[in-house]
Amino acid sequence: MSSHAAEPHTPVFVGAALAQLEALAPKYPTRMALLLPALWIVQQERGWVSDGAIHEVAEQLELTPAYVRGVITFYTMYHTHPVGRHFIQVCTTSPCNLCGAEDVARALLEHTGCGELGATSPDGRFTVVEAECLGGCGFTTPLLIDDDFIEGVTVATVPAVLERYS
Amino acid sequence: MGYPHPIHATETPVLSTHFGEVEARSYSGWVARGGYEGLRKALTMTPEQIVDEVKASGLRGRGGAGFPTGLKWSFMPKDDGKPHYLCCNADESEPGTFKDREILRWTPHALIEGCAIAALAIRAEVSYIYIRGEYTEPYHILQAAVDEAYAAGALGPNAFGSGKPLEMIVHRGAGAYICGEETALMNSLEGRRGNPRIKPPFPAVSGLFGQPTTINNVETLAAVPHILMRGAAWYAGLCLGNPKSTGTKLISVCGHVQRPGTYEITLGLPMRDLIFEACGGMLPGRTLKAVIPGGSSVPIMTPDEVDRCVTDYEGIAAEGSLLGSGGMIVMDDTTDIVYQIMRLARFYAHESCAQCTNCREGTGWTTRILERIVAGKGKASDLDLLMDLAENMTGKTICVLSDSCATPVVSGIQKFRPDFEAYLSGARAPVSLGI
Numbered sequence: 001m002s003s004h005a006a007e008p009h010t011p012v013f014v015g016a017a018l019a020q021l022e023a024l025a026p027k028y029p030t031r032m033a034l035l036l037p038a039l040w041i042v043q044q045e046r047g048w049v050s051d052g053a054i055h056e057v058a059e060q061l062e063l064t065p066a067y068v069r070g071v072i073t074f075y076t077m078y079h080t081h082p083v084g085r086h087f088i089q090v091c092t093t094s095p096c097n098l099c100g101a102e103d104v105a106r107a108l109l110e111h112t113g114c115g116e117l118g119a120t121s122p123d124g125r126f127t128v129v130e131a132e133c134l135g136g137c138g139f140t141t142p143l144l145i146d147d148d149f150i151e152g153v154t155v156a157t158v159p160a161v162l163e164r165y166s
Numbered sequence: 167m168g169y170p171h172p173i174h175a176t177e178t179p180v181l182s183t184h185f186g187e188v189e190a191r192s193y194s195g196w197v198a199r200g201g202y203e204g205l206r207k208a209l210t211m212t213p214e215q216i217v218d219e220v221k222a223s224g225l226r227g228r229g230g231a232g233f234p235t236g237l238k239w240s241f242m243p244k245d246d247g248k249p250h251y252l253c254c255n256a257d258e259s260e261p262g263t264f265k266d267r268e269i270l271r272w273t274p275h276a277l278i279e280g281c282a283i284a285a286l287a288i289r290a291e292v293s294y295i296y297i298r299g300e301y302t303e304p305y306h307i308l309q310a311a312v313d314e315a316y317a318a319g320a321l322g323p324n325a326f327g328s329g330k331p332l333e334m335i336v337h338r339g340a341g342a343y344i345c346g347e348e349t350a351l352m353n354s355l356e357g358r359r360g361n362p363r364i365k366p367p368f369p370a371v372s373g374l375f376g377q378p379t380t381i382n383n384v385e386t387l388a389a390v391p392h393i394l395m396r397g398a399a400w401y402a403g404l405c406l407g408n409p410k411s412t413g414t415k416l417i418s419v420c421g422h423v424q425r426p427g428t429y430e431i432t433l434g435l436p437m438r439d440l441i442f443e444a445c446g447g448m449l450p451g452r453t454l455k456a457v458i459p460g461g462s463s464v465p466i467m468t469p470d471e472v473d474r475c476v477t478d479y480e481g482i483a484a485e486g487s488l489l490g491s492g493g494m495i496v497m498d499d500t501t502d503i504v505y506q507i508m509r510l511a512r513f514y515a516h517e518s519c520a521q522c523t524n525c526r527e528g529t530g531w532t533t534r535i536l537e538r539i540v541a542g543k544g545k546a547s548d549l550d551l552l553m554d555l556a557e558n559m560t561g562k563t564i565c566v567l568s569d570s571c572a573t574p575v576v577s578g579i580q581k582f583r584p585d586f587e588a589y590l591s592g593a594r595a596p597v598s599l600g601i
C-alpha cells in the first residue's frame with residue numbers, strides 16, 4: 001500500500017458522517033462490527049480510503065491501524081488509492097465471458113482512454129477494472145459505474161453509456 | 167428474462183408473482199398483495215409450531231446446499247438465555263446466479279417478512295441481512311423497505327403490537343465471493359476478514375458474535391411467508407419429481423439461450439423444457455454443448471445428461487451434478503470450453519481467502535496450468551497434473567471453495583477431453599489470454 005501519511009488528513013468523522021456512524025452503533029453488540037460500514041462512509045465522503053482515514057477509523061473503533069488495513073485488503077471494493085471520478089467495474093466472469101464481455105472491457109479501455117485495467121484515464125474521468133461476477137449473468141454485459149448497475153452493455157453501446165458520466 | 171416478462175407455461179409463479187410490479191416494493195403495495203399476513207399469523211404461533219410447519223413443507227435451502235430448512239431451525243437451542251441471531255445470506259455471488267437479486271429488487275418485503283418469521287422460529291430478536299457490496303440498487307430498495315417496515319410497526323421493539331421485538335439490520339459486504347460461505351459471512355459481519363471458520367462448532371451452537379445463529383438464503387426465507395399462509399401441504403404438493411424436492415425454485419438461466427433470465431419452476435420439471443421451451447432454446451444454427459446447472463461450483467453436464475435430467479435435487483444428482491443455487495450456465499457449440507474452465511479457475515483463484523494451502527496454491531496452479539494450455543504451451547502430462555491437483559483440492563480445506571474450483575476442471579476433463587487434447591496437440595490454435 002502506498003503511503004499518503006505525509007498528506008494532512010482532514011477528519012471524516014465529524015458532523016453528519018460521525019452521526020451516521022454513531023447511529024449504527026446500537027445495532028451491533030461490538031464496535032468492531034462497525035468496521036465495514038465505517039469504511040463505506042469514508043469512501044462515500046472521500047472517494048477512497050487514505051492512510052489517514054485508516055488511522056481515523058482505527059481510533060473511532062478502538063482497533064489498530066494494522067488490523068483495519070488487514071481487513072481493507074481482504075475486500076475488493078475499498079479503494080486504497082485515488083481513482084477516477086467514475087469507477088467502472090466490468091464483469092468478465094464465465095457467463096458474461098461467453099457472451100462477449102472481454103470485447104466490452106476492451107471497448108471500455110479504448111473509449112475511456114484508460115488503456116489498461118486498473119489505470120485511470122489521463123483526464124481523471126474514469127478508472128476501469130474487471131470484476132468477478134456482478135450477478136447480472138442473464139443481462140450481459142453488466143457494468144457497475146459508481147453506484148449505477150447497467151445491464152446489457154455491448155461494444156456498440158459503450159460510447160453512449162460513457163457519455164452519461166462527465 | 168428481466169421482469170416483467172410473460173410467464174411461460176412451464177413456470178409456476180409463487181415468489182415471482184409480483185416481480186416487475188414497482189408498487190410491490192412499498193409497504194402499502196405489499197400489504198395490498200396479501201403481504202405481512204404470514205408474519206401476523208406467525209406472531210400467534212409458538213416457535214415449535216412454525217418450525218413444524220416449515221419442516222412439513224419440505225422446504226430445503228435454496229442457496230446451494232439444499233439442507234432441510236425446518237430441521238436447520240430446530241438445531242437452535244431452547245431456553246439457553248443467550249441472544250440468538252438470524253443471518254440472511256444475500257451475498258449472491260456464484261457465477262451464473264442472479265435470482266436473489268430479483269427478490270431483493272422487486273419484493274423486498276417478502277424477504278423482510280420471511281426473515282421476521284424465521285427469527286420468531288429460532289427465538290432471535292435481531293436479524294442481519296448481509297448483502298453483497300455490488301448489489302447497489304437492491305441494497306437501496308431493501309433498506310428503504312426495512313425503514314418502511316419499521317415505520318409501519320411490522321419491525322421494531324413491539325412487532326405489530328405483539329410485544330415481541332423484531333430488529334432487522336441490512337449490512338453491506340464489500341466485494342468478496344467467499345463471504346457467501348456462512349461462517350465467512352459471520353466473520354465479515356463482525357468486522358473481520360472474511361475467512362471461513364472451522365466447523366464444529368456449527369453456527370447453531372456458536373455463530374455470529376459467538377452466539378447461536380441460523381443462516382438462510384434469500385430465496386429460502388422469501389418462501390416462508392407463503393408456506394405459513396397457504397400451508398405446508400400446499401407447498402409440499404408442488405412437486406413434479408421426487409417427493410424430497412418440494413416447492414418452487416428460481417432458476418437463473420444465462421449463457422447461450424434465446425431468452426436468458428430468472429424462471430420459477432416447480433421442482434421436477436424436465437431440464438430440457440426449461441432450456442428449450444421457457445428459455446427458447448439455442449440461438450439459430452447452434453446446438454447445445456454443455457450446461458452447468460447449479461452455479462459455477464457444480465459438475466458440467468453433457469447434452470445427453472441434460473436430455474434425461476429432471477430439475478430437482480435428486481434428479482440432477484442422478485446425472486452427476488447438483489441443483490446448487492439454481493444458476494444455470496448454458497453453453498452452445500461455439501463455446502471454447504477449455505477457455506471457460508480456465509476463466510472459472512481464475513475466478514476461484516481470485517476469490518480464495520488464502521488461509522488453506524491447498525486452496526491458495528491449488529487454485530493458482532490450476533489457473534496457470536489452464537492458461538498455458540490455452541496459450542498453446544501445455545504439456546502432455548498437464549491433464550494428469552490437473553486431475554492430481556484437483557484430488558488434493560477436494561475435501562482437504564476448511565470450506566469448499568477449493569473443491570468448487572476443482573469440480574469444473576475434473577468434470578470438464580472427464581467429459582470434454584478432446585477439447586483439451588486439441589490444444590495440447592496443436593490442432594487448435596492458441597488464444598490470447600484475457601484483456
